[in-house]
Amino acid sequence: MEKRNLGTIEVSKIGMGTMAFSHGYGKIPERQYSIDAIRAAFEYGCTFFDTAEAYGAQLYYEGHNEEIVGEALKDVRKNAVLATKFHFKPEDCGKGTDLYTSIRRHLEKSLSRLQTDYVDLYYLHRTNSRVPVEDVAEAMGRLIKDGIIRGWGLSQVSGDTLKRADQVTPVSAVQNLYNILERDCEDDIFPYCVERGIGVVPFSPIASGLLSGKITVDTEFEKVDDVRSWVPQLTRENIAGNQPILDIIQGYADKKDATNAQISLAWMLHKYPNVVPIPGSKNKERILENLGADQVTFTDEEFTALETALAGCKVHGHRGHVEEEGKGFLNKEPLR
Numbered sequence: 001m002e003k004r005n006l007g008t009i010e011v012s013k014i015g016m017g018t019m020a021f022s023h024g025y026g027k028i029p030e031r032q033y034s035i036d037a038i039r040a041a042f043e044y045g046c047t048f049f050d051t052a053e054a055y056g057a058q059l060y061y062e063g064h065n066e067e068i069v070g071e072a073l074k075d076v077r078k079n080a081v082l083a084t085k086f087h088f089k090p091e092d093c094g095k096g097t098d099l100y101t102s103i104r105r106h107l108e109k110s111l112s113r114l115q116t117d118y119v120d121l122y123y124l125h126r127t128n129s130r131v132p133v134e135d136v137a138e139a140m141g142r143l144i145k146d147g148i149i150r151g152w153g154l155s156q157v158s159g160d161t162l163k164r165a166d167q168v169t170p171v172s173a174v175q176n177l178y179n180i181l182e183r184d185c186e187d188d189i190f191p192y193c194v195e196r197g198i199g200v201v202p203f204s205p206i207a208s209g210l211l212s213g214k215i216t217v218d219t220e221f222e223k224v225d226d227v228r229s230w231v232p233q234l235t236r237e238n239i240a241g242n243q244p245i246l247d248i249i250q251g252y253a254d255k256k257d258a259t260n261a262q263i264s265l266a267w268m269l270h271k272y273p274n275v276v277p278i279p280g281s282k283n284k285e286r287i288l289e290n291l292g293a294d295q296v297t298f299t300d301e302e303f304t305a306l307e308t309a310l311a312g313c314k315v316h317g318h319r320g321h322v323e324e325e326g327k328g329f330l331n332k333e334p335l336r
């Protein structure tokens with residue numbers, strides 16, 4: 001697969017989100033199935049894998065997902081780019097806490113679960129108002145110097161937070177919500193990142209499945225640990241309201257002999273040179289389908305027509321950047 005850069009880190013232009021093997025979309029597959037699916041993605045040409053220490057903590061245990069990713073990729077480690085995330089715990093945020101030591105403690109646990117001695121890309125999962133992002137940047141700079149992370153990133157941040165952090169230690173990538181229905185990043189994140197060579201790694205690039213066209217007003221989500229029960233575009237009214245957008249995507253899929261999910265990914269790959277989406281799925285066939293979006297291209301005319309058609313539609317439901325611990329893991333919005 002073609003490559004793109006997140007700062008100086010080279011990755012396949014489509015990555016893989018592995019969260020759903022541990023968290024966020026209801027029941028999980030057998031562990032060996034998940035491991036095999038990750039390996040199938042690697043064999044296809046995907047070199048970029050996204051996990052987090054938090055994935056699994058809600059129903060299983062912290063690090064559940066990192067263990068699966070580590071097991072799947074341990075013998076091809078040097079050819080894979082591993083991204084993981086830490087989140088602040090109350091003991092990391094108290095007065096007199098040495099941030100570098102705290103973050104390093106999180107990282108060392110991740111290294112052990114990932115069966116590696118370095119992480120390629122280490123993100124702060126959510127900012128915290130008690131911890132200046134500049135201090136996090138400084139600590140991340142020390143970890144880079146230590147040689148145990150290659151680069152660092154932020155998740156669900158505004159352009160302002162990104163700039164403040166980037167001035168202290170250059171950021172490799174920002175992982176924010178971005179897809180055809182959630183475009184806040186176009187205002188503040190993309191312009192800055194394109195200029196600075198920072199990668200943008202959209203999470204939920206298929207809008208939690210909605211853009212695949214496989215979700216209808218009658219789809220029942222799972223009762224436990226399923227983010228689709230609160231994603232704003234996925235209420236019955238909003239699924240119906242967003243149908244004109246789904247119809248446009250379907251039209252392009254028919255024309256290009258592609259699937260709707262592939263069109264949604266190819267759309268952002270065409271739009272920005274520094275974007276590397278990380279679609280997530282628990283299903284091996286769909287994982288390979290999504291990676292196959294690397295073969296779907298638009299002419300500039302086709303892309304402009306698509307953007308114009310989309311611009312004519314009202315989006316129903318908006319989540320946006322959810323920054324700060326007040327809405328993050330420690331609090332209201334479930335961490336994903």
Ligand SMILES: NC(=O)c1ccc[n+]([C@@H]2O[C@H](COP(=O)([O-])OP(=O)(O)OC[C@H]3O[C@@H](n4cnc5c(N)ncnc54)[C@H](OP(=O)(O)O)[C@@H]3O)[C@@H](O)[C@H]2O)c1
Nearest residue numbers: 017018019203204205206207208209212261280281282336
């Ligand atoms: N930084 C953060 O705060 C944050 C937040 C959320 C996610 N993430 C990362 O981003 C990754 C992707 O995000 P996401 O999983 O929330 O959203 P997503 O990739 O937009 O969508 C996942 C959903 O779409 C379905 N799906 C995927 N491909 C499909 C296809 N080709 N056809 C039909 N349905 C398809 C999946 O169902 P099936 O499993 O049944 O295929 C699943 O329900 C995660 O794995 C995680 O690594 C990070």
